[in-house]
Amino acid sequence: MKFLRSLAFALMALPFTALAIDLQPNDIVAPIPGKNHAMISYLNTDNSTFYRNGSAVSTGPYKSPDISTQSAILRLLTSYSVSDLPAVSYLQLPYGTIKPAGSLAAYPTDTGVGDLTFATAIWPYSDRVNRRYLGIAGYLTAPTGSYNSQQPFNTGENRYKSDIQMGYQQPIIGDLDGMIAVDTMWFGGNSQCAAACLSTANTSLTQKSLTTTQLGPIYKISQTYTVGASYFYVAGGATTIGNTYQNNVVNTQRFLLSALAYYPFGRISLQYGRDMEIKNGFVETRRFIMRYTTEF
Template sequence: MSRINNLLLLAAFGPTLAWAIDLQPNDIVAPPPDKNYLTLSYINTENSTQYRNGSARPGSPVIDTQSANLRGTRTFTMGSLPAVSYLQLPYGTVKPGGSLANMPSDTEIGDLSFVTAIWPYANKNTRTYLGIAGYLIAPTGNYSSQKTFNFSENRFRTDLQIGFQAPITSNVDGMIAVDTMWFGGNSQCAAACALPTNGSLTQKPLTTTQLGPIYRINPIFTVGASYFYVAGGETAINNRYQNNVVNTQRFLLSGQAHTPIGRLSLQYGRDMEIKNGFVQTRLLAVRLAKEF
């Protein structure tokens, strides 16, 4: 595999499943203070055909990723503003197949995420919310420079997200969120950069816009649909840019149920259009959040 092809693995297929910060229905709604939640989730993605500047390349690659995530959440007030923080640790497997089957898979504990969000404006009576969230993802997982695929990324990532939600009708809200992710450098990029020894991998910021309706069927069931546009994220090896800008459109369907054992969430999505990288043919996420 050429250097450019290898970098497409990094530019458009992240071991954390999606570099966009996917929101669930009502994630932009400010939570009540002084609550604790534990969330267990399972996420599975499949990526296949590789694209280079909008054209499909030969071969039949398959990249399957499975992840189990444990998240602990605490809500509070920051001054007079609603706020929430959580820690999340994933454990998962990246398994290449098809024309990539000769490459080794990787099963590891992943990178730790720390998130804090505040709501400068939150009006429960009018169902109108404006939230801002900051994300820090630290390279706490194991990483091998001799593997093209690693579940951990061996670099810090930060993200700033702003989201707005307001009613459209009595039972339907509209949401829009924009986030930009910044990437630290990986000075131990060898196999994934098609280098015989370690080199330097850097990446430009990646911006994601997501928007869509949220329909509250009744007090138990809620559904939502989101459209995503992801742009930026060109990578460089040893300061040489690779002409692999991410330009992706995707969708995500969501459903939630408030059950006696907690809030159960199900999400399904896939790419609709992609310029560079391996097209995502499936994203499936199941989550259970329990107050304690």
Template sequence: MHYIRSALLALTLTHALTAWAVDLQPNDIVAPPPNKNFITVSYYNTENSTFYSNGAVNSKTSFASPVIDTQSAILRGARTYTLADLPAVSYIQLPYGSVRPAGSLSSAPTDTGFGDLVLATAIWPYANKATRTYVGVGGYLIAPMGSYSSGQAFNLAENRFRTDLQIGFQTPIVGGIDGMIAVDTMWFGGNSQCAAACNSTSDNVSLTQKPLTTTQLGPIYRINEIFTVGASYIYAVGGATSINNTYMNNVVNTQRFLLSGQAHTPIGRFSLQYGRDMEIKNGFIQTRVLAVRLMKDF
């Protein structure tokens, strides 16, 4: 049972991290025009399956055919402005959805409700539209305001504060192709009510986690005035956890890819992203991530 709980903990920590905030879309590093309001509505779906422990597949008992499906509708409101004569944007984001264990994990309860609230601000220390060269810095605060039950291993929220600092760079490579690279590090507050996921019958088990660093890079190609496509390679490392100061030896070491497409229409900007894990060290591998978004300015 301890091994099962540890495995579930690996998923609930790493799965939620890949679902919110730091994955970039094409041209997210491009500085926006000031004094604009944006509303973005998104559908986000992920599926996780085979469980890995230190790089090896485990298929015993509950891990014989695990499936974890997460679906969310995400509402984001953003405002652009200038800060000390620099381009800037702030947004607030709130998800609502469900996480459903299935297959050999079907005995675990489903969670439905709101996810954690995300507040973010980004500024551009350097933005040159003529040369298509940009440097952006963003900060995120994820507040524990979502659905969480200490008696469940799978939750939409994490019952802890998280902060993230990200820096991104984008510049032309050749013709209409730009290259982008972004690096961010997430820091985690403690969760003093980690019960089911931490193999405890008490709510007073303390969960802590080391910082997680993610690097993403890839090309962006503007086909014409309407269509843009992009591809990203994403590498995440760190994020090992401790329960009551006992080290769990579950370092995140994940490689992923993400394919993106955008269409600028009179209705708004439609975005489609698809990806999956290529290689992981610990946790349930993500076999699908699908995001569909509509962003409208007003």
């Protein structure tokens, strides 16, 4: 039963939600105060083989799983100063679909609004001349999304999440910069976990904190085009259902490639990535993100 519950939790939570606060190239660069921006994103991911403690599961409904997600995300940002330090805040709301297929085709598709996220970042150190930046950000996600405890797939998680992140960026040589960021995410409890916890009645789901390190180069090709690459290491996040510890620590390595274009009408960015190594959960075989950001 412990093994099946662990599978069920991954089915509910991992496909739709990122395991970290992924940064785009130059997100650590301090913003110019007094600006308002809107960003619209399209996210498409695909998850397949399920891993349990480093071994692929190939029996029962997990013989050939396929879980695809599509999501449109709206983010509204405003930049300002706090005691002469650059700062930015934003609200973010997703709307998407989780669709199981393959050996998981018996599970219903879920479409709806995701959870609302509020974030604020401040830069205690910002040197635009020498391109050196240190930023600190806080994130809070509220359980405002669509959730039904009687189905395992939900676009909302029915729990609060918070995150603290610190990032640093500086030049390496010429127009090549390097960035590194570390964040830790904390999870509130979900007291209405039924189908996803293989329970006929609501039970409790709790999760330990999750820490992510991301780093990589950023290269400015010209005033218009910038590219970047990021490596992620994610650790922690084991869950408990009721009073039963699931022994399903997340230990994932993945990469993300980015290309940005800055035009007079706004910024367009494309990102592609996937998991390289995973210990527990469904492996992500594709992550594609397209974003458009404009000032208003």
